[in-house]
Amino acid sequence: MLHSYVHSLIGGALIGFASALYLLLDGRIAGVSGIISGALKPPREDQLRSAAFILGLFLGPIIYRVGAGGWPSVHYGGRLWLLALAGVLVGFGTRLGSGCTSGHGVCGLARLSPRSMAAVAVFVTVGVMTVAAMNCLGL
Amino acid sequence: MTNAFMRFLVAVGAGVLFGFGLSLSGMLDPRRVRGFLNIFGDFDPTLAFVLLGAVSISAVGYLLSRRMREPFLDRSFHLPAQKRIDRRLIAGAAVFGIGWGMSGLCPGPAIASLALGLVPPAVFAAAMIAGILIHDHWPAIRELAAKRFLVRQSSGKAAGGGAT
Numbered sequence: 001m002l003h004s005y006v007h008s009l010i011g012g013a014l015i016g017f018a019s020a021l022y023l024l025l026d027g028r029i030a031g032v033s034g035i036i037s038g039a040l041k042p043p044r045e046d047q048l049r050s051a052a053f054i055l056g057l058f059l060g061p062i063i064y065r066v067g068a069g070g071w072p073s074v075h076y077g078g079r080l081w082l083l084a085l086a087g088v089l090v091g092f093g094t095r096l097g098s099g100c101t102s103g104h105g106v107c108g109l110a111r112l113s114p115r116s117m118a119a120v121a122v123f124v125t126v127g128v129m130t131v132a133a134m135n136c137l138g139l
Numbered sequence: 140m141t142n143a144f145m146r147f148l149v150a151v152g153a154g155v156l157f158g159f160g161l162s163l164s165g166m167l168d169p170r171r172v173r174g175f176l177n178i179f180g181d182f183d184p185t186l187a188f189v190l191l192g193a194v195s196i197s198a199v200g201y202l203l204s205r206r207m208r209e210p211f212l213d214r215s216f217h218l219p220a221q222k223r224i225d226r227r228l229i230a231g232a233a234v235f236g237i238g239w240g241m242s243g244l245c246p247g248p249a250i251a252s253l254a255l256g257l258v259p260p261a262v263f264a265a266a267m268i269a270g271i272l273i274h275d276h277w278p279a280i281r282e283l284a285a286k287r288f289l290v291r292q293s294s295g296k297a298a299g300g301g302a303t
Contacts, residue, residue, distance in 0.1 A: 004165065008185045011164025012192025018156035019193070020200020025149045027210030028217050030157065032246035037271050045143060052150035054250055059151075060158015061167065061254040072162040074252065075170035076259040082241055087249070087263040089238030091270020094246060097231020098219065101245045102157075104232075105190060110197035118224045123236035124176070130240025131176040 019106050022053070031103020032057070033094035082139065097123070142212045149212065158251040164189045167252050169243025176240055 019030040026049070039050035065071050076083070094100040097119055099108065104123075108116020165171045165185050174183025209215050239245050244252075244263050252260035273280065 004185065005188050008164045008188040009192040011160045011162070011166070012189035013196045014156050014160030014163065014192075015189070016193035016196025016198075016200070018153040018160060019197045020203075021149060021156070022153040023197075023200050023204050023210070023216075024207070025211045026146045026153075027213040027215060029219065030153060032250065033271070036246060036250070036268065037275055040268075040272065041275065049147050049150045052147045053154040053157075056151040056154020056156075057158040057161075057247065057250045058154075058254050060155045060160070061162045061251050063155060064159050064162035065254075068162075071255050072165065072167050074168045074255065074257070076257070077169075077242075080259065080262050083244075083259055083263045084266040086238040086242035086244070087266025088270040088273070089234050090242070090245060090249075090263075091238075091267035091272075092274045093231050093234030093236070093238055093270075095231065095271055095274035097228050097233075097235055098221070100235060100247070101239075102247050106193045106197050107201075109190075109194050110201045113219070115219070115221065115224050115228055119228055119232040122229055122232035123239060126233045126236025127176040127240035128178055130237050131173055132179050134241065135177070135180055 015102075015106060016110075019102070019110075023107070029103055029107045031099045031107060033091075033100040034098070034103055037095060077139075079139070093123075146212045157247065158254075160193075161248055161251050164192075167248050167255075169248075171243075172245075172248075173240070173243035176243075 022028055022030040030053070035050045035053050038046050039054060041047070061072065090100075094103075097104075099116065099119060101120075101123075104113075104116040104119040109120060161167050166189055171183050171185050174181060175186035177183070204210070204216065235245075242263060244260070246267065249260060249264045249267055253264055
């Protein structure tokens with residue numbers, strides 16, 4: 001248990017460090033939903049830089065695997081249709097709400113942004129309600 | 140080495156650190172993430188520790204940035220300009236919250252998980268990109284739908300020569 005919480009704190013710190021670097025050097029918020037959106041539309045320099053971040057995100061677990069000797073353990077529910085529906089909601093919702101757990105959570109809270117604090121409060125609360133509802137529905 | 144190229148390299152590096160951090164912290168595991176949201180059931184506090192670590196370091200970075208007029212590699216900071224808490228923000232956060240609660244996945248872990256080569260995150264990621272594109276091209280989609288199905292537009296803004 002303690003072993004796992006230490007990993008979580010350090011892993012979190014690395015995420016924070018990544019965000020700090022992106023802010024101090026590139027001057028931008030490391031919000032993944034915005035970065036993905038940015039990769040899909042001009043201007044070209046922004047697209048390339050966004051694609052670079054996404055490439056890095058993809059490489060991260062690969063480097064982890066080399067260092068740890070195995071992939072991080074993951075457990076997915078069995079229903080692909082649920083994942084597909086959830087994916088569309090996450091994609092649309094993060095764009096409508098101008099951010100996700102990285103943009104509003106890691107960066108926004110660190111900046112004490114009222115918009116981000118409101119967004120985090122809403123998506124965590126709704127997330128909790130959704131999980132509770134799914135438990136009731138046996139999903 | 141132009142600044143633009145260095146910005147590109149920094150982006151890769153930041154992405155790698157981010158993806159590695161997600162892997163180390165257990166945040167690629169949707170079961171763990173949903174465990175945090177499962178406050179009425181089998182609760183898993185891991186996400187709180189991750190956020191604590193992340194926000195702390197991110198805050199240090201932010202405080203340092205306040206003393207700078209521009210970032211190291213660019214002419215200005217590109218920070219969100221909007222200050223108001225509006226309905227779009229709340230509605231978007233709510234819709235995101237539903238999808239997040241359903242899956243235990245959000246954009247960062249979704250992309251990083253593709254490295255694992257498994258079908259479920261690939262399905263999620265594809266759907267997520269579709270959702271992003273639907274949002275970003277909504278006006279064109281609305282107009283196309285209006286032309287195809289001659290649907291009455293409630294706000295008349297986007298429709299071309301269609302019905303009012």
